[in-house]
Amino acid sequence: MSEKLMDKKMWALVAAIIVVTSALISVGVVTQKSNSASAGKITVTDSLGRTFTFQHPVTRIVSLDPSATAILYALGSYRYLVGGNQFDCYPPHETAPNVGDSYSVNYEEILNLSPQVVLGYGTSMPTYGTYINDTLHIPFILDNPENFTQIENLTTMLGILTGTQSNATLINNWMQENLANVRNQISLQTNRGQSVFYYLSACGGIWTSGNDTFINQYFSILDLKNIANSPGYYTVSAELIASESPDIILLDQYVPYSDVTAAPFNQTSAMTSSPQKVYAIFNDSFFNEPDFRVVYAIQWLAEQVYPGIQLSISQFPISLQYPPWPSS
Amino acid sequence: MSLELVSVSKRRGTFRLEGISIRAEDGGILGIAGPNGAGKSTLLKVMAGILPPDSGTMTIDGRDISSMSLRERAGKISILFQETPAPFNFGVKDVIRTSGYFIGGREDNIDRVLESVGIAELGGRPFHELSGGEKRLVMLSALLYQNTKVCLFDEPFSFLDVDKEMRIARTIRKLRDEDRLVIVTMHDINGLLRLADSALLMKKGVQVAYGTVGDVITVENIYRTYGVRFAEYDSPEGRRMVPEESMAIQERVV
Amino acid sequence: MHGKYLTSLVSGRRSQLSTRSAVIAVIFFVVLIVSLSIGTVQIPPMIVAEIILSQIPFLGAHFASGFSQVQYEIVVLLREPQILGAVVIGASLGVGGAVIQSIFKNPITEPYVIGISSGAALGAVLAIAGSVYIFGAYTVGGMAFIFSLLVVFLVYFASIRRGKVPMVYLLLMGIAISLFVSAIVAFLLFSNIRLQGAVFFWLLGSLQEMTWPKVEIITGINILMIMVSLLYSRELDAFQMGEEYASSVGVSVERTKILLIATITLGVSSCVAVAGLIGFVGLVIPHVSRIIFGGSNRSVVPASAVLGSVFLLISEDIAHSRLFGGEVIPIGIITSLIGVPFFMFLMVRLAGGFYES
Numbered sequence: 001m002s003e004k005l006m007d008k009k010m011w012a013l014v015a016a017i018i019v020v021t022s023a024l025i026s027v028g029v030v031t032q033k034s035n036s037a038s039a040g041k042i043t044v045t046d047s048l049g050r051t052f053t054f055q056h057p058v059t060r061i062v063s064l065d066p067s068a069t070a071i072l073y074a075l076g077s078y079r080y081l082v083g084g085n086q087f088d089c090y091p092p093h094e095t096a097p098n099v100g101d102s103y104s105v106n107y108e109e110i111l112n113l114s115p116q117v118v119l120g121y122g123t124s125m126p127t128y129g130t131y132i133n134d135t136l137h138i139p140f141i142l143d144n145p146e147n148f149t150q151i152e153n154l155t156t157m158l159g160i161l162t163g164t165q166s167n168a169t170l171i172n173n174w175m176q177e178n179l180a181n182v183r184n185q186i187s188l189q190t191n192r193g194q195s196v197f198y199y200l201s202a203c204g205g206i207w208t209s210g211n212d213t214f215i216n217q218y219f220s221i222l223d224l225k226n227i228a229n230s231p232g233y234y235t236v237s238a239e240l241i242a243s244e245s246p247d248i249i250l251l252d253q254y255v256p257y258s259d260v261t262a263a264p265f266n267q268t269s270a271m272t273s274s275p276q277k278v279y280a281i282f283n284d285s286f287f288n289e290p291d292f293r294v295v296y297a298i299q300w301l302a303e304q305v306y307p308g309i310q311l312s313i314s315q316f317p318i319s320l321q322y323p324p325w326p327s328s
Numbered sequence: 329m330s331l332e333l334v335s336v337s338k339r340r341g342t343f344r345l346e347g348i349s350i351r352a353e354d355g356g357i358l359g360i361a362g363p364n365g366a367g368k369s370t371l372l373k374v375m376a377g378i379l380p381p382d383s384g385t386m387t388i389d390g391r392d393i394s395s396m397s398l399r400e401r402a403g404k405i406s407i408l409f410q411e412t413p414a415p416f417n418f419g420v421k422d423v424i425r426t427s428g429y430f431i432g433g434r435e436d437n438i439d440r441v442l443e444s445v446g447i448a449e450l451g452g453r454p455f456h457e458l459s460g461g462e463k464r465l466v467m468l469s470a471l472l473y474q475n476t477k478v479c480l481f482d483e484p485f486s487f488l489d490v491d492k493e494m495r496i497a498r499t500i501r502k503l504r505d506e507d508r509l510v511i512v513t514m515h516d517i518n519g520l521l522r523l524a525d526s527a528l529l530m531k532k533g534v535q536v537a538y539g540t541v542g543d544v545i546t547v548e549n550i551y552r553t554y555g556v557r558f559a560e561y562d563s564p565e566g567r568r569m570v571p572e573e574s575m576a577i578q579e580r581v582v
Numbered sequence: 583m584h585g586k587y588l589t590s591l592v593s594g595r596r597s598q599l600s601t602r603s604a605v606i607a608v609i610f611f612v613v614l615i616v617s618l619s620i621g622t623v624q625i626p627p628m629i630v631a632e633i634i635l636s637q638i639p640f641l642g643a644h645f646a647s648g649f650s651q652v653q654y655e656i657v658v659l660l661r662e663p664q665i666l667g668a669v670v671i672g673a674s675l676g677v678g679g680a681v682i683q684s685i686f687k688n689p690i691t692e693p694y695v696i697g698i699s700s701g702a703a704l705g706a707v708l709a710i711a712g713s714v715y716i717f718g719a720y721t722v723g724g725m726a727f728i729f730s731l732l733v734v735f736l737v738y739f740a741s742i743r744r745g746k747v748p749m750v751y752l753l754l755m756g757i758a759i760s761l762f763v764s765a766i767v768a769f770l771l772f773s774n775i776r777l778q779g780a781v782f783f784w785l786l787g788s789l790q791e792m793t794w795p796k797v798e799i800i801t802g803i804n805i806l807m808i809m810v811s812l813l814y815s816r817e818l819d820a821f822q823m824g825e826e827y828a829s830s831v832g833v834s835v836e837r838t839k840i841l842l843i844a845t846i847t848l849g850v851s852s853c854v855a856v857a858g859l860i861g862f863v864g865l866v867i868p869h870v871s872r873i874i875f876g877g878s879n880r881s882v883v884p885a886s887a888v889l890g891s892v893f894l895l896i897s898e899d900i901a902h903s904r905l906f907g908g909e910v911i912p913i914g915i916i917t918s919l920i921g922v923p924f925f926m927f928l929m930v931r932l933a934g935g936f937y938e939s
Contacts, residue, residue: 402832
């Protein structure tokens, strides 16, 4: 009898929870708001081909993409950045709150910042992008520049978005002019066509960047032959390294030199030549982020690969408190 | 009430139960004996309706049990298994309650069955803390709680202290006296002689002999069943059987 | 001495159990309300209360004053669905664990073992890797749900032996096929570096991306699942006594098993589809319930629902709190971090001899 009573209490408790839950849900349904779109003056397209329309240049931006943050700064739109991300490194001393990284995002903080747009990065729509766009009703613009043209397009798009289009044009012209200069200088070099391997990461294999990546474009502009020629970022076999025996090995900032002193790297041309042609990247932020600063990365790499080359990069067209070139 | 098996066969892996035909009436105890692998447990599970026979029929009062709903069947037949269950953290009463869940067992009967088995004091204990013998008695209580006309016991006396053995034997006799139909498998011939009214001897899945205890438990039938020569003697409690070999050993010792 | 404690637990001291039920009910509602006030953005509890009251149809207008639109959106669009998601998913995993452990008669199983988790992971990874958009915003969840059902179906049918599904077979098939499917997932992940981050976070489990429509879907499915589990709690008790025993006392063993496994798979898969693989709850919450309320499923099933909810709510609060400097930690990490020490404590202090025999 008391046994039955017990049962009833449990049931009642579960029933109460169900009722409360359902009630809250029905309330939630009532209060959902709709996303209204209207014809506007500014239209931009993201890497997935989706178009976004705004009445005015945006003045509240959250950036989950360190490259976009750097470009916004160069454009003179940095004051519109209300939220940044874990990986932002240029300009230094960011004061906007960090709302996450490329995997996990703090939605409460994003809502709290009431941005007009969130800038993201990736080959495909991340789940948080869908969530920000569809649930928080904040336009989520995705970008994924994998070559110099796409970097210019991103710069132009951010220029349009923030009403700084003229600066975007200046930056793009500066990029084109300097890249053309690099091409000219390289064509005068004699030891062109060396093979190169970029050791991107040692986590769970030998990671590298192959075709269709902006890093591969550094190599083609410097007339280097990337021994990894499948598309994208992936792991290669030790045998490939051994058999291709690259003339040059490029080490990511976070891959220690000791990693290439053992097989399969120790017998490669790069390691056996004198002096060794193993170059540790001076700063990942220049090298691994697709924005206008890749010009400086190319300059650095050219100077390593072609000793004695005279490469001067023209003055950056916009005066900035924190200059975009490498500080040392 | 009567329970009837007509040429029941059942295959389980490589083992075969073949052509078992018996008819048992209420108010009696049927003992089933035979060596290991004779098919006693399988037969008992067929009788309980847990294993459907491949061929042949089993009826209760002329009704085929395969035509009964599971709940109806559970209201007519109960079984005490050889193996002891190990539920997670059940109390003794939780265990007993399970046998009456689907046939309308009444809560106040739980105390009554515990009392009738003589383990009222175990009612508040966690099942897993009990000894093997106590657990068997709790399972016996669960069988009583199911309160069926047909009660099946699979080796109810194995591994028990003598006091618990007696308690179970007493309960089995009481069930018979309440005009229920009791069927017990056991390997001890003398235990069967003490307890049963009729007997079924089995070997390798077939029945060797079936009838009243007096007719079935003979030196000849025992030899056919076990391949061991037994000798018969009369004791104050009645007829008893002893393997000749052990008698020979005893004589030599004397 | 702990034995004596447990004895008193299962002996007729029902008042003690009623007290425990009441305490847990109070904890549930307190945690539910406190959870709404916790987040990386600080909103005073009074404002939160006003926002919730303002949502009441017709009467709400009286309260709609002292808060900003942003505060309203944070509470209504983010916190409420996340918290309700925690309630529903916690209950679902808890009940799922109680049912699966009873059917398998195995205390170290959980709903994921029959292929739910590996199937869901495969579906999610396929959706992310193949850039599939068949269900729009619900593609990842939808694919996870479908593949989870498919894998459980496969496991079940691979386990049929002579018209029955022996539980040991099902368990081994579940583990074997899960490993196989996980290998496919690992291969897909290996072939696509960009996938690893996104899938890794999905595998950890998160309530971050809960939305109202998702909560509605899983609530519907899981209310059904919990109801069925409650209705079948007596059959679950019988299963724990052995399948032959269950059959002898009137349980249609195979039919009940398939019904319960199908229901649990639907419920738990729906949760995994929206929140990823939140571990620990399904394995341990049923044991906590057994330790507190005794082993009968008539208590264990409802208690696992409530305790699962409470546990996931608390985990969600910690994941969301400012403890981690504004970063939101995937809830799957928290459940194990706080759950394991708590469970070890319970096992040592309260379980008596139950885990020793």
